[in-house]
Amino acid sequence: MHVTIVDETTFVTEIAHRVLLSMDAKTSLAGSLHELPLIFETSGLPDLMIVNVTNDLTGWEVATCLQRAGYQGRLLAFVDGDPADSRIRHLTQLPNAECFALPTSPTLLEDILRKAVPGTTINRTRSPSTTTTSASEYHGIIGVSPQMRSIFARMDKVAAGDVNVCIHGESGTGKELIARAIHYASPRRDRPLITLDCTTIPEGLMESHLFGHVKGAFTGATEHREGVFSLAHTGTLFIDELGELSPPLQAKLLRVIQAREFFKVGGSKPIRTDIRLITATHTDLKTAVARGTFRDDLYYRVAVFMINVPALRERVEDIPLLINHFLRKFSATYGRPAMKIAPSSLARLSSLPWPGNVRQLENFLEQAVVLAEGDTLVERDLVIDDFSSTFGASAHPAPAGQQFEPGLPLSEVERRHVLRTLQKAHGNRTEAARLLQISVRSLQYKLKTYNRDADATPRAHRGLLPKTAAP
Known part of the structure; x- marks a missing residue:
């Protein structure tokens, strides 16, 4: 299942992302309606849309944006106020739209999402034999081979601290599962886990996705937007396919790791960040350093602790x-x-x-x-x-x-x-x-x-x- 979340705040994004990850759903995050066309172009139309309709949005804007994109799937709209308000009446006229008053409690929001998002019923009705963790599973990762047992042991050692971790392996080997397992075994397990896939973000928007932007920073920046470093504050940031970052962005990422602060695009105020950084790549970063396509100083910062994931054939x-x-x-x-x-x-x-x-x-x-x-x-x-x-x-x-x-x-x-x-x-x-x-x-x-x-x-x-x- 593919779900796209539109949220100008961090409230709905954090909770919905956590719920959807537990259901093995693929998620795409948009900080504003203006980003939707680009996300639809790169990731395709989702099976479900979740939109946080803040005071700065109207139902007409949301409905118009979705209709122009040709989206006819299911929509869950969380409204900051009364769902019957005339401000969002255009949303209620969409054929597959459901509107909810935005709960003030994260627990209530999570409960609404678990009941509303398809697939949760199946998870609840599975027999104990399908949900009990066996000796061959480690945080949902299956394996008894010597290679996987070695990886599990390394994960146990690294989870307790805050050291930066780099996961290397071919596509499809489960690098994100390992990152997720490290997060949920760490002291930050109750804090956000935010994922950024460098291959899905166009080059021109990557800096904004990383650090956020202020209103007016560039054409189309009609509101403030938080980047993944803000969303992951006090939690874990997982950057997938790190090797795809351009040299200028590598330099800016290095500064954030060293100084623990960043600037939004168009902003002048430094913002402190407290995150645990986990990265993944299918490319050999040492080779990339030798070729001059990846900074050696950044490599030594992100690859403090390396985990090499074997291919399935191995x-x-x-x-x-x-x-x-x-x-x-x-x-x-x-x-x-x-x-x-x-x-x-x-x-x-x-x-x-x-x-x-x-x-x-x-x-x-x-x-x-x-x-x-x-x-x-x-x-x-x-x-x-x-x-x-x-x-x-x-x-x-x-x-x-x-x-x-x-x-x-x-x-x-x-x-x-x-x-x-x-x-x-x-x-x-x-x-x-x-x-x-x-x-x-x-x-x-x-x-x-x-x-x-x-x-x-x-x-x-x-x-x-x-x-x-x-x-």
């Missing part, structure tokens, strides 16, 4: 545990009896390289649960000839010299070329971007677009599993 013994975990999860989600997997199917899945790591395995199993005819996954549930998803395409390179068939749309030619180049670079996005002669940020946008297109493809036409090469 911890094969964890695959059966992950498969059983996801089968339980998606069986409950889709109201099916607890599904099992045949031994031959389990062996086949365990032998695959899974270039998209745990995320790819999870997506594959969700689709398999939806399409399976029985209560046990067998070979016919796993093998589909037309494997058209992103990772399957990259795992299926065309033979040398093969040409694209005539009549293909240019967008499809580009998609196949990009994915084959990524496969040639062994999943290294920086190297793939160099070969394609585009920026890493542009490549990230393209890959996210391909994933959205795959999600929109009718299930009957999707492939689920890459074919293994004949011996």
Whole structure:
């Protein structure tokens, strides 16, 4: 589930973000209505909108903005005042809008969100066997391999303090889960955990998202906005894909880490910050330092404590545990009896390289649960000839010299070329971007677009599993 939150304050954002994280929902945060078109362009239309309608907003402004963007999904509007006030009557005329008086108590707001956001009922009705933490789980992270046990031990050691942590691993290995586990095992567990994904924010808005801006700082800055350093004050700030930051922003981030203070864009007053910083990257920052694309002084500040997350193919013994975990999860989600997997199917899945790591395995199993005819996954549930998803395409390179068939749309030619180049670079996005002669940020946008297109493809036409090469 994808949820976008529009909040000019920190009250709704902090609580809604915490509730949605507990439901494994993807969240996008907007500090004002003016940011929505850009967020919709980069992340797509969400399944749910949560809007804090402050005194500076009117229902007409919110309704007009959503209608122009073509959003027709569900809307939860929290109104600072009486929900029946004429100021927000335009909101009540939207087909899927629900208006609530903004509670003064965080507990009441959290209770409203848990009751209103879809998916919480399923979590509450799961059997104890699906929610009890076992010896193979650490804060929701599955693993018994020596590599994961070593990571769990390192997490235990680092959680108690405030040292900066840098998590390195391929895309889909669970870096954000590790960051979240460290936060909730730390003394700051009751304070905010704010996430910023550097690949989803356009370069021109990154500084504003980091530090906030004052009214009039730039064209379109019609109100004050808080950045993630303000939102995460006294809590934890998790910056994902840190290696994508531009050199000027690297310098400003370094100053904040050293001085523990920052300036809003257009502001002249220093603002103190008390945060625990956790970063993640799929690129090798040491190599980036050697190439001159990442500051060495910033590297030594953020990588005080390093955690290297292994790829799924490097911890094969964890695959059966992950498969059983996801089968339980998606069986409950889709109201099916607890599904099992045949031994031959389990062996086949365990032998695959899974270039998209745990995320790819999870997506594959969700689709398999939806399409399976029985209560046990067998070979016919796993093998589909037309494997058209992103990772399957990259795992299926065309033979040398093969040409694209005539009549293909240019967008499809580009998609196949990009994915084959990524496969040639062994999943290294920086190297793939160099070969394609585009920026890493542009490549990230393209890959996210391909994933959205795959999600929109009718299930009957999707492939689920890459074919293994004949011996």
